[in-house]
Amino acid sequence: MGKGTPSKGKKNKAASHKTCRRCGRHSYHRQKRFCSFCGFGKTAKLRQPGWRNRFPAFNGNKGFAR
């Protein structure tokens, strides 16, 4: 699937993620029913970004926005 008209057909589908009621980020997956950021729905504890903060981000991110 490319960038053209065929792929635009999915644009009107419902959003896959909605606002997480634990971390407040827009990372709660509606179908999978868990938050990709904090792990809400999958784990009772907050998802720890373990190895992520052990090294400086190499993609230009200065930590998390929220």
Ligand SMILES: [Zn+2]
């Ligand atoms: Zn969350």
